[in-house]
Amino acid sequence: MSASDLSQLEFDQQHLWHPYTNVAKPGPTFVVKESEGVHITLEDGTRLIDAMSSWWCMMHGHRNPAITSAIHDQLDRLPHVMFGGLTHDPAIDLGRKLLEITPQSLTRIFYCDSGSVSVEVAMKMAVQYQHAKGHVGRSQFATIRSGYHGDTWKAMSVCDPDTGMHHLFQGALSVQHFVSRPPIPMAAPWTDDPDHNGLGELRAVLEANADKIAGFILEPVVQGTGGMYFYHPEYLNQARALCDELGILLIFDEIATGFGRTGELFATDFCSVEPDIICLGKGLTGGHISFACTMTNDRVALGIGHGSPGIFMHGPTYMANPLACAAAKAALDLLTGQDWRARVAEISVQLVQDLEPARALPQVRDVRVLGAIGVIEMNHVVSADAAHALAHEMGVFLRPFGKNIYTMPPFVTTPKQLSEITAGMRRLAQEL
Incomplete structure (x- = not known):
């Protein structure tokens, strides 16, 4: 099969090299078609909250009109x-x-x-x-x-x-x-x-x-x-x-x-x-x-x-x-131009409240928050691929690394959206 006959995802997996991946076993990948605010929209229409701020940089949300x-x-x-x-x-x-x-x-x-x-x-x-x-x-x-x-x-x-x-x-x-x-x-x-x-x-x-x-x-x-x-x-x-x-x-x-x-x-x-x-x-x-x-x-x-x-x-x-x-x-x-300090403080308070129940889980080593950074540290390595598989169910894209399940949400994340993120984190801590 020639490259031109491959689907978008097939071409990606056979020819595009993603960060920190094995090209022989590329692992699961979502095709993203659109993004706006805190959401990324996948090829199948599923909307996921980007709890990673796309590796910590999308602070004001995707496709921010001013930017x-x-x-x-x-x-x-x-x-x-x-x-x-x-x-x-x-x-x-x-x-x-x-x-x-x-x-x-x-x-x-x-x-x-x-x-x-x-x-x-x-x-x-x-x-x-x-x-x-x-x-x-x-x-x-x-x-x-x-x-x-x-x-x-x-x-x-x-x-x-x-x-x-x-x-x-x-x-x-x-x-x-x-x-x-x-x-x-x-x-x-x-x-x-x-x-x-x-x-x-x-x-x-x-x-x-x-x-x-x-x-x-x-x-x-x-x-x-x-x-x-x-x-x-x-x-x-x-x-x-x-x-x-x-x-x-x-x-x-x-x-x-x-x-x-x-x-x-x-x-x-x-x-x-x-x-x-x-x-x-x-x-x-x-x-x-x-x-x-x-x-x-x-x-x-x-x-x-x-x-x-x-x-x-x-x-x-x-x-x-x-x-x-x-x-x-x-x-x-x-x-x-906004009261960013108050917004980050609100996110911080909610992260502390929402993530605290995870501390009681026997597999959890620590829970910590600083500003708009929330972390559940596990006693074992957490699979990013396993978290990927649960993304559709949770409606949240989380990408753990090492022993850490974490979020750095966009500053425009609403309390309801942040609750979805923290619920996803607690679920990963319980199941992975």
């Missing part, structure tokens, strides 16, 4: 132009908006294609800064275990080397320096004992390798793909002081946590310090088009600029794509 209108308007004027030697209003207007809402010290914006590229850019910034300051041996990074920073090459090197998705490539990746994940959960009281708060180990590793380490990179407060773990923000405050003492740059990967998801505008806002570099993506465009950015402070940017060769050695073809900039500006205007 799609901004893209349409921009498409008629300037779909794309190179950013080398040229600029345009969408990039400038978005930059102004970013400076309004991001940590005050981060004044320099580098637009990127995706979250993983944002991490690559951050790591290159750190190395080039250290080189410009005369520290040519500082080309490695420190990070915490159970972290995840993307699938591109350098980003993989700072993902967890044992339990992460990239241990297969460990021998081919740059050697980095790993410390235990911050041991004190966010809801627990902080202790200043360095043997119990993780900072003793961090100091030992950073001091022993200070002449090799350019930066310390981590997901602030929330580790996403590494287990949906919420840790105490005081760890970050203390890490800032330690990095300053040793001349190491502090990098926050806020790709998953930015733009209100945690209940703060940025997870950084839980801290009393700011990073040297921050990575932003996912919700930046409300999930409507791929885009990201890396922001840094004047110290780093001017340090690179005053060094040799002076120019920052990175420049994606689609950098500052006008369509993406227009979408991002519209998405950020949507966010800041």
Whole structure:
């Protein structure tokens, strides 16, 4: 049978490679024909609530009118132009908006294609800064275990080397320096004992390798793909002081946590310090088009600029794509033009109430909520394929990973729709 004779789904399964799949056993896949608000509509007409916000990015709902209108308007004027030697209003207007809402010290914006590229850019910034300051041996990074920073090459090197998705490539990746994940959960009281708060180990590793380490990179407060773990923000405050003492740059990967998801505008806002570099993506465009950015402070940017060769050695073809900039500006205007904090707080309260009964199940290890993130952690690995098979019955699309059944619902999710999501989560916890 030729490719032209195959149905859409047959062609997909025989020729298209999906994320984290075995092409010999591709697993179940839904054909999506349309999306709107919190729903995706399948080929057979079934409407499912997208409880994943399409991997955490569709914060204002699918096909949001304000964002799609901004893209349409921009498409008629300037779909794309190179950013080398040229600029345009969408990039400038978005930059102004970013400076309004991001940590005050981060004044320099580098637009990127995706979250993983944002991490690559951050790591290159750190190395080039250290080189410009005369520290040519500082080309490695420190990070915490159970972290995840993307699938591109350098980003993989700072993902967890044992339990992460990239241990297969460990021998081919740059050697980095790993410390235990911050041991004190966010809801627990902080202790200043360095043997119990993780900072003793961090100091030992950073001091022993200070002449090799350019930066310390981590997901602030929330580790996403590494287990949906919420840790105490005081760890970050203390890490800032330690990095300053040793001349190491502090990098926050806020790709998953930015733009209100945690209940703060940025997870950084839980801290009393700011990073040297921050990575932003996912919700930046409300999930409507791929885009990201890396922001840094004047110290780093001017340090690179005053060094040799002076120019920052990175420049994606689609950098500052006008369509993406227009979408991002519209998405950020949507966010800041409403009482997003109250809405996220409402979602959080309902998640706590609705998911609490799951705690009584013997197979459940923990239930936790932060902002618009709800997690049921199991004692065993949960099958994403099994959850997929129940989607039609539940009317909800959930995609567990590892031992976690979780949701990051769109902010436009109604209480009734959220009840459907949490009911689906409890059912998966009971049956899978």
